[in-house]
Amino acid sequence: MNCTRYQKWIKRAALDSLGASRQAKLDAHVADCAQCRGLLGTERQLAETINLALTASVSALPLPGFAERIRIRLAEESERARLRPSWIHTGWIPISAAGIVALATLLAVMWPAFRQRIQPQPSKQTVRTFAPNTSAPAASLPPPATHRAGTVVASVAAHGHMRSTTARAERAKANRSTRIEDDPPQFQVMVEPGQGRAILAAYRAAQSARVGVDELAQASDADEQPEKIKPIEVNPLVVAELYPEEPNKPAGN
Amino acid sequence: MEGTVDTWIDTLPEATASLDIALGPKEEADWTAEREFEQRLAECSPLAFRVALGVIHSHADAEDVAQEALVRAYRHFSRLRDPAHFQAWLVRVTWRLAIDRQRSAVRRERREQAALANEPLPLTVEQTALSREFQDRIERAVDSLPEKLRRVVILAAIEGYDTRETAALLGLPEGTVRSRLHRARQLLAEKLR
Numbered sequence: 001m002n003c004t005r006y007q008k009w010i011k012r013a014a015l016d017s018l019g020a021s022r023q024a025k026l027d028a029h030v031a032d033c034a035q036c037r038g039l040l041g042t043e044r045q046l047a048e049t050i051n052l053a054l055t056a057s058v059s060a061l062p063l064p065g066f067a068e069r070i071r072i073r074l075a076e077e078s079e080r081a082r083l084r085p086s087w088i089h090t091g092w093i094p095i096s097a098a099g100i101v102a103l104a105t106l107l108a109v110m111w112p113a114f115r116q117r118i119q120p121q122p123s124k125q126t127v128r129t130f131a132p133n134t135s136a137p138a139a140s141l142p143p144p145a146t147h148r149a150g151t152v153v154a155s156v157a158a159h160g161h162m163r164s165t166t167a168r169a170e171r172a173k174a175n176r177s178t179r180i181e182d183d184p185p186q187f188q189v190m191v192e193p194g195q196g197r198a199i200l201a202a203y204r205a206a207q208s209a210r211v212g213v214d215e216l217a218q219a220s221d222a223d224e225q226p227e228k229i230k231p232i233e234v235n236p237l238v239v240a241e242l243y244p245e246e247p248n249k250p251a252g253n
Numbered sequence: 254m255e256g257t258v259d260t261w262i263d264t265l266p267e268a269t270a271s272l273d274i275a276l277g278p279k280e281e282a283d284w285t286a287e288r289e290f291e292q293r294l295a296e297c298s299p300l301a302f303r304v305a306l307g308v309i310h311s312h313a314d315a316e317d318v319a320q321e322a323l324v325r326a327y328r329h330f331s332r333l334r335d336p337a338h339f340q341a342w343l344v345r346v347t348w349r350l351a352i353d354r355q356r357s358a359v360r361r362e363r364r365e366q367a368a369l370a371n372e373p374l375p376l377t378v379e380q381t382a383l384s385r386e387f388q389d390r391i392e393r394a395v396d397s398l399p400e401k402l403r404r405v406v407i408l409a410a411i412e413g414y415d416t417r418e419t420a421a422l423l424g425l426p427e428g429t430v431r432s433r434l435h436r437a438r439q440l441l442a443e444k445l446r
Contacts, residue, residue, distance in 0.1 A: 011439070043442070050391065054406065058304075058306055058407060058410050060306055060312060061299055062298065062315075063316065066319075066320075067295065070323050
């Protein structure tokens with residue numbers, strides 16, 4: 001007799017989880033097989049013992065006076081809560097924790113911009129400007145002009161404002177949702193050597209994000225005027241020297 | 254003492270009426286909430302105790318845990334007025350507190366000491382089931398079950414909580430509870446065979 005299949009069923013039957021048709025087959029088998037009958041008896045006994053033990057393990061009741069002990073504890077808690085200052089409340093703990101986390105997150109987000117602000121200012125040798133009111137991305141902006149021994153080129157809007165490339169200005173530019181269609185025409189200011197004060201004024205204005213053209217003009221008109229470029233004096237070309245007139249040949253020679 | 258408090262609370266409306274003391278709306282709401290909580294306390298404190306006992310197997314610790322769970326329930330009672338919600342919430346909180354308590358080394362030591370007690374050899378199924386030795390074995394076997402099986406098997410073992418009740422307490426479908434219960438019993442049988 002093949003008992004292997006029935007032995008698997010016996011374990012399930014002991015836990016009352018065998019289907020009806022299989023249970024019927026098993027019952028028929030154990031009626032004839034003493035070994036399987038014995039196994040089924042053992043498994044059922046084990047399952048019963050487990051159930052009884054489980055029930056016994058959680059059947060106990062609390063000791064008498066349990067509810068009263070809880071009431072006393074609640075009364076003590078209420079008294080403690082009453083004596084506690086109103087601002088000290090357990091509800092503040094999670095609120096404070098959430099606030100600290102929010103503040104830390106905000107600081108972490110703001111730190112790059114803040115760091116950019118507190119960084120040392122660039123040396124006087126470099127003046128970075130760009131034309132305002134352009135919707136072009138930052139990458140397409142004109143390269144920064146550099147104050148070298150020669151000429152500094154500053155792009156200034158005709159309406160009289162120059163903006164620095166500070167983070168604030170760039171952010172404002174990036175956040176601008178509507179394109180300004182009628183940008184004022186732009187022009188370039190040629191700064192000649194010797195216009196130190198004008199450059200300085202432009203630089204300071206650029207750092208403060210705005211500068212008026214008038215201010216720039218006044219600065220450039222100050223006492224430190226650029227040296228006027230003297231026209232190159234070119235000696236008159238003596239054509240006669242280059243191309244000396246040949247003596248008129250007598251016609252017909 | 255318990256009866257005294259109950260009696261006093263029961264007679265409060267009459268007492269106030271005879272003294273012609275009018276309760277304000279807030280006082281009346283507080284008083285109603287107190288009464289409701291008293292009712293839940295009477296109904297559910299054995300359940301909380303048994304859940305805790307099923308996890309930590311120590312009467313003293315189970316009472317501590319059940320007390321703590323009920324005190325927390327009192328604090329949050331404004332959100333737990335619905336009886337079914339209250340019961341499910343209480344079981345969850347008690348379970349969590351009991352698991353935390355179980356992890357404490359003190360309780361484990363106590364259980365090991367208790368297991369060392371000498372007892373006569375059992376003879377019948379009941380005697381086997383109730384013997385300290387078998388209780389200790391089954392406690393260890395239950396403790397070693399995965400938590401989702403353990404929760405189901407303990408709740409289903411509590412008298413009066415069948416599969417449907419257990420499913421309602423745990424917020425699970427009945428079929429899930431039934432299959433978990435079967436799996437848990439299979440594992441227990443394997444461990445205790």
